[in-house]
Amino acid sequence: MRGGLITHISRCMLGIAAFVAPASGEPGAATDQVPMRAPPLWQLEGVNIHAMLVTEMLAQQGGNQQGLLTMEDDWNVTVEAGGKISWNYGPTIRTRRGAQRGTKIASTSDLDQASHTANGDAMWQFSDGALTFLRSYRDGAIRVVIAFGQDGPNLTCNASNVFARERDKQDLTINSPIDGTPVTILSWKQVSSNCYVTSPLTGFDGFWLTAVVCEKQGDILAYSYKFIGRVKNGVYHGEVGESGRPGWATYDGTIERDGSAEIVVKGLTGSDSRYTAGHTQPGKRWSAPFAGRFEESRGSALRVVDRTCHAEFVKQ
Numbered sequence: 001m002r003g004g005l006i007t008h009i010s011r012c013m014l015g016i017a018a019f020v021a022p023a024s025g026e027p028g029a030a031t032d033q034v035p036m037r038a039p040p041l042w043q044l045e046g047v048n049i050h051a052m053l054v055t056e057m058l059a060q061q062g063g064n065q066q067g068l069l070t071m072e073d074d075w076n077v078t079v080e081a082g083g084k085i086s087w088n089y090g091p092t093i094r095t096r097r098g099a100q101r102g103t104k105i106a107s108t109s110d111l112d113q114a115s116h117t118a119n120g121d122a123m124w125q126f127s128d129g130a131l132t133f134l135r136s137y138r139d140g141a142i143r144v145v146i147a148f149g150q151d152g153p154n155l156t157c158n159a160s161n162v163f164a165r166e167r168d169k170q171d172l173t174i175n176s177p178i179d180g181t182p183v184t185i186l187s188w189k190q191v192s193s194n195c196y197v198t199s200p201l202t203g204f205d206g207f208w209l210t211a212v213v214c215e216k217q218g219d220i221l222a223y224s225y226k227f228i229g230r231v232k233n234g235v236y237h238g239e240v241g242e243s244g245r246p247g248w249a250t251y252d253g254t255i256e257r258d259g260s261a262e263i264v265v266k267g268l269t270g271s272d273s274r275y276t277a278g279h280t281q282p283g284k285r286w287s288a289p290f291a292g293r294f295e296e297s298r299g300s301a302l303r304v305v306d307r308t309c310h311a312e313f314v315k316q
Contacts, residue, residue, distance in 0.1 A: 038129020039150040044079040046203075048257055049131075049146055051075040051159035051195040058186045061176065066186065070094040071177075073161065077131065077146065083111040085124045085131070091177035102177035140165040140172035146195060154296070159195040163188050198257040204231045204294050207316040210238050210251070214309040221275045229313070231255060236263055246271045246282040251311075255294050263290040263301055263311070277306040 053073040060066045072092040080086055088106035092099055109115055114123045120136035133144040144161045163185065165172045172185040210229045216222040229238030234255050241248035249267030266287040273279040280286070290311055292301025299313035 037150050039148050039155065040129075041079070041083070041126050043150070044131075044148065044155075045081050047079060047155060048198045049075070049077040049079075049157055049195065050198070051077070051144075051146060051157070052193065053144070053159055053161045053190065054192045055161065055163075055188055055190050057188045060184045060186065061181060067095060070191075073144075075144070075146075075159070079131075080108075085109050085111065087124075087133075093176075093178055100178045137172060137174050139169040140174075148197070155197040157195040157197050159193045161190060161193075198259075203296075204234060204255045204259075204315075206231060208236075208238075208299070208313040209316055211312045211314075212240075212309060213312075214303075214307055217277075217307045219274075220277055220279070220307060223275050228316070236261065241267070244268070251290075253290070259294045259299075261290075261292050261294055261299065261301060263292070264288070265290065265303070 051074075053075070055071045055073070057069050057071060058066055059069055070093070072094070074090040074092070076088050078086040086108045088104055090104040091102040093102070094100075105117075107115070109122075109124050111124050111126055114121045116122075117135060120138065120141075122133065122135040125132045125134065129149070130145055130147040132146075133142075135142050140163065142161060142163050145159070147158045147160075149156045149158075163172060172188075173182050174185065175181065176183045208229045208231060209226065211224065211226045213224040214222060225240055227238055227240045229236055229251060234257075236251065236253045236255060238251040239249070240251075246268050247270035249265050251263050251265050253261055253263030255261045264287060266285070269276045269280045269282055269284045269286055271282045273281060277286075286306075288303050288305040288309075290301035290303045290309075292299060292311065294313065297315040301311040301313075303309040303311070
């Protein structure tokens, strides 16, 4: 199956000129190339890639008139150990009559191994710092390329897609991602794309020096303290003070894959009410949320309930 897929796609993509000619409405190469060093495959293991590709098409379905439509392809890809690619794909079609969402497709594929789809055979490949998804159609093919760049610990990506018809074909016919009926694509042009990479949850695992500063507010005095918090499997926990005693507080929350974080502090009011919102007596239970973001080795969060407090995190 692998050889048949490669042969079919090769017939559709005989050199760059076969699929970038402006007269056919096919898109050119990605415009914003990554000038950084291309990472090897092992450095991509565990990362998550989100790409949105938007293509304008002139299409005809059944005996209907030709019409313009926009296809939005939403890709989420995870590179797993052992050369496996976990991916899902959700299409949206926009026409003058509105938007329709297609069924999301999710699968796990081995690199360089062809598999069957509703439209034809498909395969993932990796070479020169780029993931490529190839899929054959009855009389054409599509190629989606996600190219990576690396600047120190930071990964970036660019995404592009290329449709191609077989050399002796005039049009490209695919099954509609909305209802599965055949759709003839007469011309196409990629109009936009965006792509970003997020680290896995475990990328934030470790110990974090946490500094909390609560500003003076009216007659409520300011205070600050530091402690060591820990992130394990994306879950943050920290504690300050003596458990069960006035002034004790715990910090617990979750750091998402994109670094966004929600942390809730719970505790007992301190022994000196001059520092407590509302000058509450010592030992009373209280809680407040922090919202913020973590990056590779630093993070920050803000609390605005009852009073303004800032939290800063530095990975140790």
